[in-house]
Amino acid sequence: MTNRQIVVASLPQGALEPSHFELQDAEMPTPQDGEVLLRTILMSIDAANRSWMQGATYRDAVQAGDPMPTYAICEVVESRSSRCAVGDIVAVESVWADYVTRPAHKTQKLPRVAPLSHLLSVYGIAGKTAFHGLLSVGQPLAGETIVVSAAAGSVGSYVGQIGKALGCRVVGIAGGAAKCSHVVDTLGFDACVDYQAGGVFKALRAACPDGVDVYFDNVGGAVLETTLALMNERGRVVCCGAISQYDTTTPSGPRNLPGMVVVKRLRMEGFIVMDFAHDDAKATRALQTWVSSGQITVTEDIVEGLENAPSALIGLLNGDNTGKRMVRVGPDPA
Structure with missing residues (x-):
């Protein structure tokens, strides 16, 4: 061998x-x-x-x-x-x-x-990251608006579908018309903003007329900066990753920190999926239920x-x- x-x-x-x-x-x-x-x-x-x-x-x-x-x-x-x-x-x-x-x-x-x-x-790192990050850190309530970046990706796709299962309005951010169509037509998001098309602030504001209550951030950088400006007071920002910053020698951060956090009394919290390993069985049961009912597409x-x-x-x-x-x-x- x-x-x-x-x-x-x-x-x-x-x-x-x-x-x-x-x-x-x-x-x-x-x-x-x-x-x-x-x-x-x-x-x-x-x-x-x-x-x-x-x-x-x-x-x-x-x-x-x-x-x-x-x-x-x-x-x-x-x-x-x-x-x-x-x-x-x-x-x-x-x-x-x-x-x-x-x-x-x-x-x-x-x-x-x-x-x-x-x-x-869905039953591994991706699904558990989405479940623990959204529920334990983001703490959404039915009727709230959730925005998810990298919405067609491994974690973001499940975050949005879980949000819909919980009764929230869910708006994705993804790159390209094909991905945005997949996010809405296949995954069931309410809307999706194509960051490659430009005008992200205007498009996201139109998709979130009542503001943003929970932002699940997978990308960092300019998209995080833009979304912070649309957060409602007492909003929650779930910091899961910063893929826009990993593959460059000139990383950039939001220029509206800490101002937006202070003025809007936001809570930003990072996490690692292993932080919530004690609740993995709970996550698996919930994910299996949503997959069985058709509320989550894998x-x-x-x-x-x-x-x-x-x-x-x-x-x-x-x-x-x-x-x-x-x-x-x-x-x-x-």
């Missing part, structure tokens, strides 16, 4: 490029006592992958020469621990590789869901092949995905 892995050949100083990665042949890892050998099935592709290359965040910084970290769904193919059996499906902090070994106690056993990709999208963007992981991440940063992006490294178990 052979093993491939993708390492960070060099750290980017500007936009991420394929040359920053290198596909290598590696030795097949051998599990030690208490460890498992894992076959990678699906790898999550997230904007956070790029932020890890800029320095330490909620995890250690990625260095040149490191295998690229990822969150993955894997199959146990060899076990030296009573915690896991061969054939178990687990979630694990992993790297871009065909096979890895990990301590068994650091794996999370997953149910057999068909397709397994749903465990990375949209996934699956790129085939480990070798295509770099282009999948670069494309995500450029906004060419619709729904949760992931890379399929191997087939689901029979």
Whole structure:
């Protein structure tokens, strides 16, 4: 058996490029006592992958020469621990590789869901991020207006659909007419503003005649600045990500801070999905209910092949995905 892995050949100083990665042949890892050998099935592709290359965040910084970290769904193919059996499906902090070994106690056993990709999208990081961020941080009430940036993306698409299920008016912000049509026609948002068309403030104001009560921010920068100007008093801003700032050497922040926060008595709060892990079972139950009732449509963007992981991440940063992006490294178990 052979093993491939993708390492960070060099750290980017500007936009991420394929040359920053290198596909290598590696030795097949051998599990030690208490460890498992894992076959990678699906790898999550997230904007956070790029932020890890800029320095330490909620995890250690990625260095040149490191295998690229990822969150993955894997199959146990060899076990030296009573915690896991061969054939178990687990979630694990992993790297871009065909096979890895990990301590068994650091794996999370997953149910057999068909397709397994749903465990990375609606029932995985994307869905749980949307659920916890919106409900625990944004705290929307029925009848309020929610605005979601990156509305066609992995998290934003679920934020909007959850908001609709809760009885809110939901307005998305996305890039391009096709994505905006998808957000309204397929996902059921009330409206969507195309930031690529210009005139974002005017368009967003027209779409939110009663102002904005909750803004779920995935992009930062100019879109955050514009939306803050339309927030209602006592509004809540959920800071989930800042994808517009990750792939540049000249990041920009809103120029209306802290003024808008003070004048409108806004609350801005950042979060990481793991902060609410104690409520994951609650999130899963709710998400399953909404999927079963048709109130949530699952949209996934699956790129085939480990070798295509770099282009999948670069494309995500450029906004060419619709729904949760992931890379399929191997087939689901029979």
